[in-house]
Amino acid sequence: MTAPKLELRTACKRFGSNVIVHRLNLSVAVGETLCLIGESGCGKSVSMKLAAALLPPTSGGVLWDGDPVHALPPEEFRRRRMKFGYLFQGAALFDSMTVFENVAFGPRQLHAAEGRMLEELVAARIREVGLPEHVTHRKPAGLSGGQRKRVGLARALALDPDVMLYDEPTTGLDPVMSDVINELILRVAASRDGDARPDRPPVTSIVVTHDMHTVRRVADRVVMLRPAPALGPLDSQVLFDGTVEDLFASDDPAVGPFVRGEAGAKLAELAA
Numbered sequence: 001m002t003a004p005k006l007e008l009r010t011a012c013k014r015f016g017s018n019v020i021v022h023r024l025n026l027s028v029a030v031g032e033t034l035c036l037i038g039e040s041g042c043g044k045s046v047s048m049k050l051a052a053a054l055l056p057p058t059s060g061g062v063l064w065d066g067d068p069v070h071a072l073p074p075e076e077f078r079r080r081r082m083k084f085g086y087l088f089q090g091a092a093l094f095d096s097m098t099v100f101e102n103v104a105f106g107p108r109q110l111h112a113a114e115g116r117m118l119e120e121l122v123a124a125r126i127r128e129v130g131l132p133e134h135v136t137h138r139k140p141a142g143l144s145g146g147q148r149k150r151v152g153l154a155r156a157l158a159l160d161p162d163v164m165l166y167d168e169p170t171t172g173l174d175p176v177m178s179d180v181i182n183e184l185i186l187r188v189a190a191s192r193d194g195d196a197r198p199d200r201p202p203v204t205s206i207v208v209t210h211d212m213h214t215v216r217r218v219a220d221r222v223v224m225l226r227p228a229p230a231l232g233p234l235d236s237q238v239l240f241d242g243t244v245e246d247l248f249a250s251d252d253p254a255v256g257p258f259v260r261g262e263a264g265a266k267l268a269e270l271a272a
């Protein structure tokens with residue numbers, strides 16, 4: 001059996017005395033798109049960053065393709081890390097650079113492409129995310145939120161990632177642009193379906209989101225977390241782990257009302 005692409009084993013993360021992630025077991029299969037949901041501040045982004053080794057766990061393990069990340073030789077760690085693409089909140093573009101320079105940044109840093117080849121690579125990525133060619137020479141500050149997100153995605157795709165991590169990809173976008181982003185997430189996830197080359201495994205994705213349209217549209221599997229401070233020592237932080245259909249049909253009082261956006265229990269809790 002193939003090892004999960006990404007795995008957390010009883011991972012804990014504390015910032016000072018604040019426990020954010022508590023003995024979390026989480027795995028994402030090769031080619032799977034996992035949506036991470038849960039109330040604000042419950043540790044979704046931190047969990048995703050642990051899985052990507054952008055943050056070290058306080059205790060517990062992080063594995064990539066079954067290999068403990070902390071035991072990888074530095075060169076091998078860097079090689080595997082290069083195959084991660086990120087689309088984080090605000091798209092995190094370099095505002096002093098043009099769109100071209102933003103998308104070309106990764107390949108240039110790694111000397112993966114230059115000259116005509118780099119121009120073609122950037123043009124292909126810009127086309128892939130549905131942006132017109134003329135934005136290529138503009139600065140990100142002059143673009144709309146949806147365009148900036150798509151530039152961020154083009155930049156993330158420039159190094160042909162095996163793993164894509166999305167943090168609130170549709171936040172702040174109108175419903176139509178949100179759907180464009182959802183569609184692009186789906187396309188990226190399916191981009192290597194049927195590709196039999198062993199050096200190009202299917203794309204594995206984690207999407208941290210509050211947007212239930214995104215969940216319905218892109219998730220193969222959904223994990224809902226709850227805040228660590230409310231947990232007893234042996235409680236699981238995972239409230240739900242399953243399919244989109246089961247998520248929306250859930251009669252768990254902590255799950256169903258959350259995903260259906262029903263305020264009743266929360267209002268009662270706030271009034272208590």
Ligand SMILES: Nc1ncnc2c1ncn2[C@@H]1O[C@H](COP(=O)(O)OP(=O)(O)OP(=O)(O)O)[C@@H](O)[C@H]1O
Nearest residue numbers: 015020038039040041042043044045046047208210
């Ligand atoms: N580098 C850090 N240093 C200190 N505290 C941090 C750090 N990163 C995250 N936190 C804290 O960890 C908690 C969980 O953050 P996280 O971003 O994972 O939540 P989330 O579930 O993604 O929330 P939201 O849905 O609101 O984005 C927050 O209280 C946050 O302030």
